[in-house]
Amino acid sequence: MNTVNDLRSDQERIAWNQAYARLQTFLDTFMLSDQPVTAQLALRFLDQARARHRENPSQEPTNLVMEQTQKHLIEWLAQNLDESDKSSSQIFSSGCIALFLSRMPQTAPAKFLASPLPDNLRQSMRETLLITGPDFHISSMTPRNIDYGPMLHLARQTWHRWNSREIFIALCFWIAIYFIFYWWLSSIL
Amino acid sequence: MNTVPLETRTGTRNAFFTCAPLSLTAAGFVLLLRSYSGQQIFWPDYIVMGLFPLLFGQVVIGFVLVSSGFFDWLRGGDPLHIMRRPWRDHEASAPLAATAIVIPVFNEDAHRVGQGIANMWRSLKETGQIEHFDFYLCSDSNNADCWIEEECVWLKLCQELNAFGKLFYRKRRHAINSKSGNIADFCRRWGKRYRYMIVLDADSIMSGSTMVRLVRAMEANPEVGILQTQPAMVLGQSLFRRMLQFSGSLYGKLFAEGCSMAQMSSGSYWGHNAIIRLAPFIAHCDLPILPVPHPDKRHVLSHDTVEAALMKKASYEVWVTYEETGSYEEGPPNLTDMLTRDRRWCAGNLQHFWFLFARGIQMGNRLQIWIGLMSYLCSPIWFVFLIAGSIGAYERARFTIYSAGPEDLGKVQNSDATILFIMTILLLFMPRVLGILSTLPRRREFGGGSHLLLSAFLETLLSMLVAPILMLFHSFFVVSVLLGWQIKWTSQNRADTGLSLLHCLKFYGWQTVLGACGVTLAYSSLGLNFFWLMPILIGWILAPITAWITSLRNVGQRLHSHGLFVIPEETQLPIELRDLAYAGAPDQSSDITHLWPQALLNPYVLSLHLSMVHQRLATRKEGQTAQSLINLRERLVHEGPLSLNAKEKMRLLWDADSVFWLYHELWSRSESSLHPDWLEIQVESGKKSLLN
Structure with a gap:
């Protein structure tokens, strides 16, 4: 019985270690300039996930901790950008761009995912705006007719009417005629 | 100021550019016919006579254009050219107008493109006129890595340069009609916002002052639709690229000057490094559908020449500003990459045949279309000419040995053939001599007089080795296009990556075999006369070695360190090119x-x-x-x-x-x-x- 329990606790420890490593890597992608802050955040989310895991042990630790962290991230971004009416994907995209452009993870790493966010930081995030292209001023650009002149008429009378099968038959016919003629000339000369 | 209208002052010039090539070609043809006098004529000789005017005419056109360019250089420039008109007197006070700098990209090195944009941005900022310019990076990339990299480079550039709202990124989901479709897409969406558009290639760089001057030239000359600069090839490391950029610097300007004299306001547009007046471009220059039965082949592949012709047809002028500096591009790094590009260009140029006889196209544009067509058609014609000439020589040798009487033997030698030979050599090499003469006053920029002459000599040797290789490939391209084989739009390799010897043996080895067979056949049938074919046959035999050696970076760099193939942009590196000096080096670390x-x-x-x-x-x-x-x-x-x-x-x-x-x-x-x-x-x- 002890062996089974040891095995289970070993598996659990490995699973939580993997969850912690994943969370740490995930937070690293936000390029916070303060490593201890990243570690603190990771531990905070891990503790919260452990608490929830005790309530529902069937859920896999990596899955649990990452879902919880991503959910928190979206909520935090929505709250600070005041964009709760948009979809998660839209909140995430405008929020992370705002983070990147405001350089908040580098200048104020301790405020990352912190609530409430100081007004000046919230303002700097809201001020960022990404313009990929100016407003359209639609123009109509269509080809004008061009008279291709005599070559088009010539092509229509000849090349455009050809088909490979007819050319092949004609070629075979004339080669045959040539050989018959050649054989006939050779025999009489 | 001369007030006589441009059209009436160009009569003599038109007459010269029509009569000079025709009379020189006629003289060559007469010499050819006279060289046959008193000799037995065989069937291949009729082929030679039929093809000779086409080939000789092409050599003559090159000679006439470069000679005219040289004459223009001697007199200090063309007084009728748009850049020599009175508006230049008050150029600095001329106003500017909204201008978009459009850079279409297709699976390019985004970092190199980004560096180029950053340099141009800074250069424009120095002019103090950047508020008139917006940048558009228009992507058709179908490679996921390139797409993501482009987005990131764009955002980093916006951040670094504080260019939000001035530098835009556009990705087309469906790359319809390739580059011309990409430009047309820009015109349809944002064309109305701007009066001008400067079109660049992914490897193009233009200095801020040049762009500002182009806009002012357009503002001062409302009758001009397109103003094309002559970009200098730069930043080459491999021997092949260095050779191309050296010959471009040495001979290109005279050729462009001569072309400009001949074409004047019906000048060329090369698809990049040019400024375009947007309203007439949108109204008149959307590419027409080609009248061919196959629906997939109705799109014009090589759009620039046709757009220039359509612009001129709509009564707007098109000029080449051959004297402007500050316009740069990069050439293909090796022979294989040039051939890949040529395959595409060949298909495009052959399509232009339809516009050669189209109504409303100006004579200058027809000349441009003809030169473009013949640049590829000459290869198969030359190939057939060589075979027919060799068979003719063989037949003549047999006749002389077996059938000719004593009275025929003396006639085989005649002076007309010698005169024709000397004339051909002069026409072929005189443009090079003129190019060197026009460069001698600036020889220091090319590394000094002796280095310049030695480089020109080596470049001539290498060109003689490369020409027969190109002849065979171009002949194949022409045949494949005429047979309707599909052409794929591929991205151009711009990094100086060398070719492996194995690749060269695989890709060019058949030419070695052909050359070896040719030597054996020619020697056995022509005797010592086979030496006339040796320049061609040696080119074929050495094809893999030539392709391999010219692709190597270290060979190019070593020659550069010895002062060979130096160009003015290397003697004094323009500020716009400074950060790009190592852009050609492949990034080994990126996965x-x-x-x-x-x-x-x-x-x-x-x-x-x-x-x-x-x-x-x-x-x-x-x-x-x-x-x-x-x-x-x-x-x-x-x-x-x-x-x-x-x-x-x-x-x-x-x-x-x-x-x-x-x-x-x-x-x-x-x-x-x-x-x-x-x-x-x-x-x-x-x-x-x-x-x-």
């Missing part, structure tokens, strides 16, 4: 397959990509994702990023829901549910990002 997954794992790269896709597409309602997309997502998660092909990657990246779903899943799933590659890429994306 291309790990770029696009960053859009699925890195929050900043992902959010940038989502912003782009969100702006373009309405978000789909939940539960409406196609089953095929769901299958793709699952395959990607379980089988890793290498499991998808190029099209599947692009399809996924265009779908915002799928991209966001993948971000969530790739971070949330346990190790056992993910392909091992993802774990590695996760760690990588935590360490370095495309946006760092």
Whole structure:
């Protein structure tokens, strides 16, 4: 019985270690300039996930901790950008761009995912705006007719009417005629 | 100031450019016919006589254009040229107008393109006129890595240069009609916002002062539709590229000057490094459909020449500003890359045949179309000419030995053939001599007089080796185009990556075999006369070696260190090119397959990509994702990023829901549910990002 329990606790420890490593890597992608802050955040989310895991042990630790962290991230971004009416994907995209452009993870790493966010930081995030292209001023650009002149008429009378099968038959016919003629000339000369 | 209208002052010039090539070609043809006098004429001789005017005419046209350019250089420039008109007196006070700088890209090195944009931005800023210019990076890339990299480079540039609202990125979902379609797409969407558009290639660089001057020239001359600069080839490292840029610097200007004299306001447009008046371009220059039966072949591949012809047809002038400096491009790094480009250009130029006889096209544009057509058609004609000439010589030798009487033997030698030979050599080499003469006053910029002459000599030797190789490939291209084989639009390799010897043997080895067979056959049938064919046959025999050696960076660099193939831009590197000096070096550290997954794992790269896709597409309602997309997502998660092909990657990246779903899943799933590659890429994306 002890062996089974040891095995289970070993598996659990490995699973939580993997969850912690994943969370740490995930937070690293936000390029916070303060490593201890990243570690603190990771531990905070891990503790919260452990608490929830005790309530529902069937859920896999990596899955649990990452879902919880991503959910928190979206909520935090929505709250600070005041964009709760948009979809998660839209909140995430405008929020992370705002983070990147405001350089908040580098200048104020301790405020990352912190609530409430100081007004000046919230303002700097809201001020960022990404313009990929100016407003359209639609123009109509269509080809004008061009008279291709005599070559088009010539092509229509000849090349455009050809088909490979007819050319092949004609070629075979004339080669045959040539050989018959050649054989006939050779025999009489 | 001369007030006589331009048209009436060009009569003599038109007469000269019509009569001089015709009379020189006629003189050569008469000499050829006279060289046959008193000799037995065989059937191949009729082929030689038939093809001679076409080939000789092409040599003559080159000679006449370069000689005219030399004459123009001697007198200090063309007084009728647009850049020598009175507006130059008060140029500095001339106002500017809204101008878009449009850079179409297709699977290019985004970092190199970004560096170019940054340099041009800074150069424009120095002029103090940047408020009149906006940049548009218009992408048709169908490679997921290139797309994601372009987005990141764009954002970093906007941030570094504080260019938000001035530098824009546009990605087309469907790359209809390739580059011309990309430009047309820009014109349709934003053309009305600007009076002018400066079109650049991915490797093009223009200095700010040149761009400002082009806009002022357009403002001062409202009758001008297109103003084309003559870009100098720069930044070459391999011997091949250095050779191209050296010959361009040495002979290119005289040729362009001569062309400009001949064409005047019906000048050429080369598709990049040019300024275009947008309103007439939008109104008149959308490419017409070609009148061919096959629907897939109705699109004009090589758009620039046709656009110039259409602009002129709409009564707007097109000029080449051959004297302007500050316009640069990069050439192909090796022979194989040049041939890949030539395959495309050949198909495009042959399509121009339809416009040669189209109504309303100006004579200058017809001349341009003719030169473009003949630049490729000459190869098969030359090839047939050589074979026919050799068979003719063989027949004549046999006749002389077996059938000729004593009275025929003396007639074989005649002076007309010698005169024709000397005339051909002069016509071929005189443009080179004139190019060197016109450069001698600036010899210091080319590394000094002796280096200049030695480089020109080596360049001539290398050109003689390369010409027969090109003849065979171009002949093949022409035949393949005429047979209707499909041409793919491929991105151009611009990095100075050398070719492997194995590749050269595989790709050019057949020419060696052909050359060896040719030597044996020619020697056995022509005797010592086979030496006349040796310049061609040696070129074929050495083809793999020539291709290999010329592609090597270290050979080019070593020659450069000895002062050979030096160009003025290397003697004094323009500020716009400074940061690009090492752009050609391949980045060994980058792992291309790990770029696009960053859009699925890195929050900043992902959010940038989502912003782009969100702006373009309405978000789909939940539960409406196609089953095929769901299958793709699952395959990607379980089988890793290498499991998808190029099209599947692009399809996924265009779908915002799928991209966001993948971000969530790739971070949330346990190790056992993910392909091992993802774990590695996760760690990588935590360490370095495309946006760092």
